[in-house]
Amino acid sequence: NAGVMQNPRHLVRRRGQEARLRCSPMKGHSHVYWYRQLPEEGLKFMVYLQKENIIDESGMPKERFSAEFPKEGPSILRIQQVVRGDSAAYFCASSPQREGSGSPLHFGNGTRLTVT
Amino acid sequence: DQQVKQNSPSLSVQEGRISILNCDYTNSMFDYFLWYKKYPAEGPTFLISISSIKDKNEDGRFTVFLNKSAKHLSLHIVPSQPGDSAVYFCAASDGGATNKLIFGTGTLLAVQP
Numbered sequence: 001n002a003g004v005m006q007n008p009r010h011l012v013r014r015r016g017q018e019a020r021l022r023c024s025p026m027k028g029h030s031h032v033y034w035y036r037q038l039p040e041e042g043l044k045f046m047v048y049l050q051k052e053n054i055i056d057e058s059g060m061p062k063e064r065f066s067a068e069f070p071k072e073g074p075s076i077l078r079i080q081q082v083v084r085g086d087s088a089a090y091f092c093a094s095s096p097q098r099e100g101s102g103s104p105l106h107f108g109n110g111t112r113l114t115v116t
Numbered sequence: 117d118q119q120v121k122q123n124s125p126s127l128s129v130q131e132g133r134i135s136i137l138n139c140d141y142t143n144s145m146f147d148y149f150l151w152y153k154k155y156p157a158e159g160p161t162f163l164i165s166i167s168s169i170k171d172k173n174e175d176g177r178f179t180v181f182l183n184k185s186a187k188h189l190s191l192h193i194v195p196s197q198p199g200d201s202a203v204y205f206c207a208a209s210d211g212g213a214t215n216k217l218i219f220g221t222g223t224l225l226a227v228q229p
Binding site for chain 2 (some may be wrong): 004006031040041043045047064091093095103105106107110112
């Protein structure tokens with residue numbers, strides 16, 4: 001999965017702390033997607049962003065979760081006041097600017113969040 | 117509501133034989149389908165895709181078949197190799213402007229040497 005860079009690879013937080021996950025898309029890609037994979041489940045869509053805009057956040061929990069993709073720098077997924085149920089693998093994907101559907105998303109290697 | 121379903125959590129196949137992974141979907145608006153392969157501790161890697169205007173797409177050892185009337189697609193791997201052992205995810209998109217992918221729960225393929 002060369003190109004989409006996520007850090008950190010592993011993140012341990014205690015309940016109530018904040019978690020910040022970073023994603024740098026592939027070069028030339030201006031669309032970023034965040035997915036979450038809970039144990040024994042598939043990937044669930046969370047949010048889709050373009051530079052400085054949230055386009056679709058229909059998969060984001062209503063509270064404690066936020067995402068941004070600033071003009072400069074990586075996309076950030078922020079989880080405030082983490083709970084044990086937030087423990088999961090969080091994957092970022094990117095795609096080039098395009099019209100309509102029909103192009104695959106390119107995924108990073110994920111951040112594994114563990115809440116203790 | 118699971119719009120993309122992979123009903124077989126696991127599959128075991130002998131090296132050299134054919135692997136067939138199945139996927140069903142419920143949303144008739146889906147018009148683009150993909151298969152991803154995932155190794156432990158890595159992100160999903162794109163394998164092959166198919167548009168709803170086709171019923172077959174082939175790339176080397178990998179072939180995807182789409183049956184729109186049955187809302188079913190399958191991935192054939194032939195011949196299977198031990199390096200193919202991984203979790204395979206089926207995904208679908210409804211052609212909206214977001215290109216958001218809906219994933220199945222995955223099938224763990226084990227290719228025995």
